[in-house]
Amino acid sequence: MILASAGNVLVWIVWLGAGFACLASGVGVVSFRNPFYSALALIGNLGSLAVLYLLLSAEFVAAAQVLVYAGAVMVMFLFVIAYVGPRMEAPWAGGPSWQSVGAVLAAGSIFLEIIVAVSLKAGGRLAHSDHVNGTFGTPGWIGRLFLTDHLLAFEITSIVLLIAAVGGVILGSHTRRAA
Amino acid sequence: MAGPGIAWYLGISAFLFGTGALGVLVRRNPIIVLLSLEIMLNGGNLALIAVARHAGNGAGQIFALAVMAVAASEVCVGLGLVVAIHRKRLALDVDKLSELRG
Numbered sequence: 001m002i003l004a005s006a007g008n009v010l011v012w013i014v015w016l017g018a019g020f021a022c023l024a025s026g027v028g029v030v031s032f033r034n035p036f037y038s039a040l041a042l043i044g045n046l047g048s049l050a051v052l053y054l055l056l057s058a059e060f061v062a063a064a065q066v067l068v069y070a071g072a073v074m075v076m077f078l079f080v081i082a083y084v085g086p087r088m089e090a091p092w093a094g095g096p097s098w099q100s101v102g103a104v105l106a107a108g109s110i111f112l113e114i115i116v117a118v119s120l121k122a123g124g125r126l127a128h129s130d131h132v133n134g135t136f137g138t139p140g141w142i143g144r145l146f147l148t149d150h151l152l153a154f155e156i157t158s159i160v161l162l163i164a165a166v167g168g169v170i171l172g173s174h175t176r177r178a179a
Numbered sequence: 180m181a182g183p184g185i186a187w188y189l190g191i192s193a194f195l196f197g198t199g200a201l202g203v204l205v206r207r208n209p210i211i212v213l214l215s216l217e218i219m220l221n222g223g224n225l226a227l228i229a230v231a232r233h234a235g236n237g238a239g240q241i242f243a244l245a246v247m248a249v250a251a252s253e254v255c256v257g258l259g260l261v262v263a264i265h266r267k268r269l270a271l272d273v274d275k276l277s278e279l280r281g
Contacts, residue, residue, distance in 0.1 A: 008182060011182030011183075012182050012183065014182075015182050015183050015187070019187070019191050022191060022195065023191065023194055023195070023198075026194070026195050026198040026199070026218050027198055029198075029202065029211075029214050029215065029218060030198055030199075030201055030202035030205070030206070030211075030215060030218075035208060035210050035211055035214075038211050038214050039214060042214050042217060042218070045195075045218065045221065046221065049221055049224075049225060052188065052191070052225060053225075053228055055182060056188065056228050056229055056231075056232040057232060058228045058231070058232070058240050058243075060240070061224075061228060061240050061243050061244060061247075064244060064247060065247070068247055068251060069217075069247070069250075072251070073217075073250070073251055073254050076254060076255075076258055077210070077213075077214065077254070077258070080210065080258045080261055080262060081210055083262065083265070084210070084261065084262070084265045084271060087208060087271060089206070089207060089208050089211075099204075099205070100205050102204075103201055103204030103205045104201060104205075106200065106201075106204060107197045107198070107200040107201035107204065108197065110196065110197050110200050111193055111194060111196070111197030114193040114196060114197075115190065115193055118186075118189055118193070119186075123186075126184060126185045126186045126189070126233065127184060127186075129184070129185055129232060129233045129235075130233070130234060130235035131235070132232070132235045136232075136235070136237075137240060141237065142237070142240060142241070142244070145237045145238075145240075145241055146241065146244075149237075149238075150238070150241045153241060153242075153245055157244075157245050157248045157249075160248060160249060160252050161248055161251065161252055163252070164251070164252030164253075164255045164256055165252075165255065167255070167256050167259065168255040168256060168258075168259040170259075171256065171259030171260060171262070171263050172259050172262055172263070
């Protein structure tokens with residue numbers, strides 16, 4: 001019993017650290033002037049989200065998050081920022097314009113709307129989660145789901161990735177038109 | 180389930196979604212707009228995985244992986260557009276890029 005409560009306290013500590021890092025780095029991405037710092041803050045955001053996924057017993061998704069996002073996607077972002085050159089931009093300079101005031105109002109109302117909608121529709125049912133067995137979220141379990149119940153989603157995802165790769169090549173290739 | 184309940188995770192995901200929406204609306208550099216879009220997608224992913232854990236059902240995790248693949252495709256096309264705009268010597272500013280004409 002003592003061991004279980006100690007584990008519970010440990011989970012709370014890890015959750016508080018990862019959640020705070022997640023929120024702080026998310027605010028950092030939006031508010032840094034230098035795009036390099038924004039990209040680095042997004043890497044921190046993705047890493048702390050992977051910790052939250054581990055707490056939710058989604059081991060495979062956490063590993064894929066680190067590999068796909070923090071590995072591949074962020075390298076591409078940093079490469080493109082280095083290619084076009086870091087352009088400084090002060091998002092809050094020059095006093096509040098009507099655009100930034102409207103954006104803050106819109107984003108705050110989206111946040112409040114999600115909170116109100118979730119708590120109205122599912123507030124009472126969120127207290128007790130189902131118990132899951134040990135295979136929940138493991139790579140083998142995900143693979144079996146992908147190849148049995150969700151085979152169509154798997155194939156459509158592969159086609160989407162193929163189309164995006166072809167589109168990226170076409171957008172990035174030098175097309176020399178006859179002048 | 181040890182630790183905080185699902186509602187706390189949903190609160191974090193709602194805050195991330197709002198932060199990303201603020202970045203998309205406020206920032207003018209298209210690269211930072213794409214980074215903020217990633218934050219919005221990750222907020223949605225966190226909600227999907229939290230509810231999958233709550234219901235003990237794997238469909239939410241499968242959906243989160245599909246969202247990740249769509250996000251990777253979106254970044255591929257978006258950064259291709261940024262590189263193409265840069266090569267045309269146009270200003271990297273979404274307020275000035277309001278026309279589709281090259």
